[in-house]
Amino acid sequence: MSGMVEKRGLGIWLTHLGLIIGIAIICFPIYMAFVASTVTQPEIARPPMPLIPGPHLIDNYTAALTRGVNSPVLLMLFNSSVMALGITIGKIVISIISAYAIVYFRFPFRMAFFWMIFLTLMLPVEVRIVPTYEVVAGFGMLNSYTGLILPLVASATATFLFRQFFLTVPDELIEAARVDGAGPVRFFLDILLPMSRTNIAALFVILFIYGWNQYLWPLLITTKPEMNTIVMGIKQMFPSGDDIANWPVIMATTLLAMLPPVAVVIFMQGLFVKGLVESEK
Amino acid sequence: MAKIGFSNVRKSYGPTEVIHGVDAEIADGELIVIVGPSGCGKSTLLRMVAGLETITAGEIRIGDRVVNDLEPRERDIAMVFQNYALYPHMSVFDNMAYGLKIAGVPKAEIAERVAQAAKMLELEPYLDRKPRQLSGGQRQRVAMGRAIVRKPSVFLFDEPLSNLDAKLRVQMRVEIKTLQRRLGVTSLYVTHDQVEAMTMADRIIVMNGGNAEQVGTPLAVYHKPATVFVGGFIGSPPMNFLQAARLQASGLLRKVAEVGGAAGALNTVGVRPEHLAFCSEGEAVLSGKLMIAEALGAETLAHVELDDGERMIVRIEGGREVPAAGARVHLSCTSEHLHYFGADGKRLPD
Amino acid sequence: MHKHVVFNNRVLPYLLLAPQILVTLVFFFWPAGQAIYQSAYIPDPFGLSSQFVGFGNFEFLLRDRYYLASFKTTVVFSTLVTVVSMGAALWLAVMADRVIKGSSAYKTLLVWPYAVAPAVAGVLWLFMFNPNVGLVAWYLKAMGYNWNHVLNGDEAMGLVVVASAWRQISYNFLFFLAGLQAIPRSVIEAAAIDGASFARRFWTIVFPLLSPTTFFLLVVNVVYAFFETFGVIHTITGGGPQQATTILVYKVFSDGFVGQDLGSSAAQSVILLFVVGLLTVVQFRYIERKVHY
Numbered sequence: 001m002s003g004m005v006e007k008r009g010l011g012i013w014l015t016h017l018g019l020i021i022g023i024a025i026i027c028f029p030i031y032m033a034f035v036a037s038t039v040t041q042p043e044i045a046r047p048p049m050p051l052i053p054g055p056h057l058i059d060n061y062t063a064a065l066t067r068g069v070n071s072p073v074l075l076m077l078f079n080s081s082v083m084a085l086g087i088t089i090g091k092i093v094i095s096i097i098s099a100y101a102i103v104y105f106r107f108p109f110r111m112a113f114f115w116m117i118f119l120t121l122m123l124p125v126e127v128r129i130v131p132t133y134e135v136v137a138g139f140g141m142l143n144s145y146t147g148l149i150l151p152l153v154a155s156a157t158a159t160f161l162f163r164q165f166f167l168t169v170p171d172e173l174i175e176a177a178r179v180d181g182a183g184p185v186r187f188f189l190d191i192l193l194p195m196s197r198t199n200i201a202a203l204f205v206i207l208f209i210y211g212w213n214q215y216l217w218p219l220l221i222t223t224k225p226e227m228n229t230i231v232m233g234i235k236q237m238f239p240s241g242d243d244i245a246n247w248p249v250i251m252a253t254t255l256l257a258m259l260p261p262v263a264v265v266i267f268m269q270g271l272f273v274k275g276l277v278e279s280e281k
Numbered sequence: 282m283a284k285i286g287f288s289n290v291r292k293s294y295g296p297t298e299v300i301h302g303v304d305a306e307i308a309d310g311e312l313i314v315i316v317g318p319s320g321c322g323k324s325t326l327l328r329m330v331a332g333l334e335t336i337t338a339g340e341i342r343i344g345d346r347v348v349n350d351l352e353p354r355e356r357d358i359a360m361v362f363q364n365y366a367l368y369p370h371m372s373v374f375d376n377m378a379y380g381l382k383i384a385g386v387p388k389a390e391i392a393e394r395v396a397q398a399a400k401m402l403e404l405e406p407y408l409d410r411k412p413r414q415l416s417g418g419q420r421q422r423v424a425m426g427r428a429i430v431r432k433p434s435v436f437l438f439d440e441p442l443s444n445l446d447a448k449l450r451v452q453m454r455v456e457i458k459t460l461q462r463r464l465g466v467t468s469l470y471v472t473h474d475q476v477e478a479m480t481m482a483d484r485i486i487v488m489n490g491g492n493a494e495q496v497g498t499p500l501a502v503y504h505k506p507a508t509v510f511v512g513g514f515i516g517s518p519p520m521n522f523l524q525a526a527r528l529q530a531s532g533l534l535r536k537v538a539e540v541g542g543a544a545g546a547l548n549t550v551g552v553r554p555e556h557l558a559f560c561s562e563g564e565a566v567l568s569g570k571l572m573i574a575e576a577l578g579a580e581t582l583a584h585v586e587l588d589d590g591e592r593m594i595v596r597i598e599g600g601r602e603v604p605a606a607g608a609r610v611h612l613s614c615t616s617e618h619l620h621y622f623g624a625d626g627k628r629l630p631d
Numbered sequence: 632m633h634k635h636v637v638f639n640n641r642v643l644p645y646l647l648l649a650p651q652i653l654v655t656l657v658f659f660f661w662p663a664g665q666a667i668y669q670s671a672y673i674p675d676p677f678g679l680s681s682q683f684v685g686f687g688n689f690e691f692l693l694r695d696r697y698y699l700a701s702f703k704t705t706v707v708f709s710t711l712v713t714v715v716s717m718g719a720a721l722w723l724a725v726m727a728d729r730v731i732k733g734s735s736a737y738k739t740l741l742v743w744p745y746a747v748a749p750a751v752a753g754v755l756w757l758f759m760f761n762p763n764v765g766l767v768a769w770y771l772k773a774m775g776y777n778w779n780h781v782l783n784g785d786e787a788m789g790l791v792v793v794a795s796a797w798r799q800i801s802y803n804f805l806f807f808l809a810g811l812q813a814i815p816r817s818v819i820e821a822a823a824i825d826g827a828s829f830a831r832r833f834w835t836i837v838f839p840l841l842s843p844t845t846f847f848l849l850v851v852n853v854v855y856a857f858f859e860t861f862g863v864i865h866t867i868t869g870g871g872p873q874q875a876t877t878i879l880v881y882k883v884f885s886d887g888f889v890g891q892d893l894g895s896s897a898a899q900s901v902i903l904l905f906v907v908g909l910l911t912v913v914q915f916r917y918i919e920r921k922v923h924y
Contacts, residue, residue, distance in 0.1 A: 023737065097650070177368075182383055215861065
């Protein structure tokens, strides 16, 4: 509301109209995907495809979930969940304990470790694809959950976020805890961890989306269809050559692939926004 | 319950020494207030007792044990912090119980001890609340409760009342004192507020620039300040000071042979505002102009500027008549009320 | 940066740091080192031995027509993605900032595309523009425009830009809206009393005050376009036609995995390392400035 002096009459309605048009454009691809997931293959193959949903929603989703094209989508959803949760929980655990070490202890090479973690910001997986793939292949981690998760669990961003938060925790709390007889482990578990709840939750939302949406990495690491994650599996559903793709099933899969992260964003919008803003500080 | 002993306690941060050797013995059950301006090292001294700061040199004893190298939890102490340091995510009950839980005290006993403390501090209705749902005074009590339930042999208070408003501060200061009496636990209490020091302490340690300038009962400190600093810091309004040479002609300075800058020689004379009185020109020891008179009801504080520009404060009873502002006034006092200090600021023998 | 009160423990901090440092060493520093090492060699076609060529791979790359084209493609692509997504987001944010009622509902309706994976965004837009079955492609054809991004490089670029920008609008919108709402109302009211029209107020007051947000988003969007749009390109065009949409990151992938040209791919990785380093420095300069702002 700050951008404007109070607006009356026609102007405000035009603004609403503009917003609605903008939202309609942005939502249109999703709507088309939804319509496609409720009609039959021939209806799409003879353009123009219908603009209103058809009666085949249950058929298409059942077909996708139980059979899919190369492997059942249900299995891909499971793989995606394992990968996303593994990355999310892994990153949070690893980052919160390293931030704890860096903030609450003094020890030789502390700053060296700090900079080492910092430098990983400059090494996104896209940049070091081939050699990272070779390392993972060398460990025999291809087509495994470990291979999908482990190389992605280091997180400079999450470490900095926790460090930032720890620095705002008053020193007296750690002193009170020491007088109460708490050592470093108890202080972490009983005091610091519960106090970090909101930060952990916000980070969880952001990292879950990050993990779920991984594409290039699973594309390289999983060669067996039964290890495919849903986001990279969609592309594998397109036939090679000139065969017509099974669009209703592909679109059903596409919607299933976006459902978990979108639901997380919509239902945890507050935490999501907090996570975005905090992780950019 | 325990005695506390300080022997030549020193603290340095790198090359900077901030506490220059403090010696003091505190008896069992005593409430000692450490008072001084900010930066005088009083909090550091307290935190060294708590084990939150290391001791660079010297020795601190609690009971019969030297505690220099003991962890805070091994020292049998409890501490009340300036900002209370309550655990924000725990209920009042859990805040008080936390130390006991860590110590492995059985659940039933924890509940009993917390209940007892809560009753004593009138916190019973709030046990399920979180700290943020409490008022400042209530948080203060929770911090007290957390200390009490541990049944420690020493209480440490680090400016516990400075975040409260004036009215609550007066009330809490009485409560803390009463509670300490009742429990009989040896206590160290740090404050910058000399009124708190005077009203609460069995004995006061006045600190300045890393030194303990004086250790004594409130009245001893008030009536026989060991240094110019103590005279100026304890008492409100503070003691008036004059160059001794000014009074040489008055005939008031008895027993002191020599006035001057040499060691052991009399340099500064102090007199409390209540020991100055208005008088006629003939009896005058000092003369000047009345700048302003602050009528406080029970007493009036008259600010007088002497002829050489020096300012003095005179405290007189509220009912007395006070000369008009701007009037020329004359002040007198008696020799037994004068405090003598050497050039090094130390009190000279009477 | 420092706590005054810390725990004394010789072993614990190292144990706490161990997992992060191990993962970092094994999956970040070791591969990065490998990339630098491999960039100086050319392996023989059977992968049995390799020959040291020093900066040979780099020299070759900088004379390689396709690589230079890929550089240009990346610049065009990132510029377009940044301009389109930031422009659309600013427009929406200004409107959402104007309405009092329903502002949070609009926000909810606009934030979710951020949660859609780039690869999924690619599939969504591919479906609408597919030359055979796509609805938009069909309507374009009906209007006399023969859309075929599979053959036309400019159309392919347009499509990957729109799909990439579409997903990023939410992010930009959130930050623009927050930036707009942080501008003190009194400043705008003062301008209104001074008689400035809405457009004038926007360009002379609101937009300059928004510049920290704009600059920050600029960097974020460029980074996004450089490194995170792989999924969009892989699903929609596969880098084609004739490498028209092969951005640098895509080329590292296709040369390394499809073309099996490991030396060149490694050299490209090293060049990208420098690009990321540069962007990170820019970002940090910005953060420093933000602190002083």
